[in-house]
Amino acid sequence: MKPRIFSGMQPTGELHIGNYLGALRNWARIQHDYEPIFCIVDQHAITVRQDPKRLRESCEQVAALYLAAGLDPGHSAVFVQSQIAAHVELAWIFTCTVPFGWLGRMTQFKAKLQQAGQKHDAVGTGLFVYPVLMAADILLYQASVVPVGDDQSQHMELTRNIAQRFNSLYGKTFVVPETRLPSVGARIMGLDDPTRKMSKSAGSPNHAVSLLDPPGRVRKVIGRAVTDSEPGVDWSGPGPGVKNLLTIFQAFGDWTDGQMERHFAGMRYGSLKKEVTAMVNAKLEPIQRRYGELMDSRDYLRGVLRDSADRVAPIAEATMRRARKRTGLYGL
Numbered sequence: 284m285k286p287r288i289f290s291g292m293q294p295t296g297e298l299h300i301g302n303y304l305g306a307l308r309n310w311a312r313i314q315h316d317y318e319p320i321f322c323i324v325d326q327h328a329i330t331v332r333q334d335p336k337r338l339r340e341s342c343e344q345v346a347a348l349y350l351a352a353g354l355d356p357g358h359s360a361v362f363v364q365s366q367i368a369a370h371v372e373l374a375w376i377f378t379c380t381v382p383f384g385w386l387g388r389m390t391q392f393k394a395k396l397q398q399a400g401q402k403h404d405a406v407g408t409g410l411f412v413y414p415v416l417m418a419a420d421i422l423l424y425q426a427s428v429v430p431v432g433d434d435q436s437q438h439m440e441l442t443r444n445i446a447q448r449f450n451s452l453y454g455k456t457f458v459v460p461e462t463r464l465p466s467v468g469a470r471i472m473g474l475d476d477p478t479r480k481m482s483k484s485a486g487s488p489n490h491a492v493s494l495l496d497p498p499g500r501v502r503k504v505i506g507r508a509v510t511d512s513e514p515g516v517d518w519s520g521p522g523p524g525v526k527n528l529l530t531i532f533q534a535f536g537d538w539t540d541g542q543m544e545r546h547f548a549g550m551r552y553g554s555l556k557k558e559v560t561a562m563v564n565a566k567l568e569p570i571q572r573r574y575g576e577l578m579d580s581r582d583y584l585r586g587v588l589r590d591s592a593d594r595v596a597p598i599a600e601a602t603m604r605r606a607r608k609r610t611g612l613y614g615l
């Protein structure tokens with residue numbers, strides 16, 4: 284039997300090229316080497332306020348993007364987290380197992396708290412316990428590999444710690460999963476600020492390229508990307524903005540370091556931006572076309588989500604039965 288992989292994304296806005304290069308494309312590439320389970324994590328999305336109607340629509344848009352980016356629904360399960368109630372049930376058991384201090388050390392929470400001006404009353408408790416739900420998502424399916432972007436490394440370490448802690452307290456129950464990062468593109472940075480990772484919720488207009496951006500907007504956003512005051516690409520030590528553009532090109536194009544150096548060393552930034560724009564637009568075009576077709580086939584899309592949830596439900600239930608028994612919960 285092939286090892287199982289699990290990963291997911293939040294339907295919190297338009298997926299961007301960071302989500303694609305850091306995670307989604309990797310999922311599509313490796314899916315056939317594994318028993319793959321891919322989730323749209325809407326319960327994570329409500330850790331910040333969402334418009335209910337838009338959230339439901341967003342779940343189907345993300346499902347369409349998963350398939351448009353190459354997930355094969357005949358092989359990969361693609362479903363929405365809230366279709367399987369066991370995610371939150373297991374998260375509660377873990378919440379009671381995890382020391383408070385472990386969550387307080389999560390840098391993503393600290394960053395969100397900082398964004399809220401350090402006001403604890405301005406951030407929801409869900410944002411604090413979010414990594415526990417993420418651990419439940421993964422451990423529920425006994426996944427051995429989790430393909431994610433680099434920003435999730437700390438949460439993955441916590442997931443491993445939670446599995447180990449539960450196993451040592453109650454006896455071996457959970458597979459301790461490995462993290463799998465892509466070799467290029469594990470952390471795509473914001474185009475307007477290459478010191479911050481590209482993020483769906485950043486808010487500023489020239490920050491990200493969305494997977495659904497039309498070619499003209501891609502040209503505009505990449506054209507305005509922050510570079511530096513050098514005249515052209517200094518291959519031995521490009522600044523963060525230039526490095527980010529090179530990474531985007533290399534990841535999309537699957538070029539080797541040698542090819543990159545021969546082609547880009549010394550190139551002026553105007554030409555670099557033109558090349559990156561052409562590469563990104565060429566790669567997004569087929570995804571956008573397929574996305575449009577899928578969004579016009581809602582019954583098919585909903586059928587994929589329903590069938591996938593039916594497929595994974597017995598795996599989740601088997602884990603829950605063991606977890607309830609191990610912790611002494613009465614309802615089995």
Ligand code: AQP
Pocket residue numbers: 291292293294295301302303304305306430431432433434435468469470471472480481482483484485
């Ligand atoms: N900039 C990035 N570069 C590479 N990979 C990235 N990922 C996210 N940003 C980058 C990866 O995409 C997957 C989905 O992430 P998520 O939706 O669970 O939330 P996130 O990591 O918090 O992503 P965003 O875009 O920053 O969303 P918001 O703004 O809603 O928080 C993960 O595998 C992640 O590593």
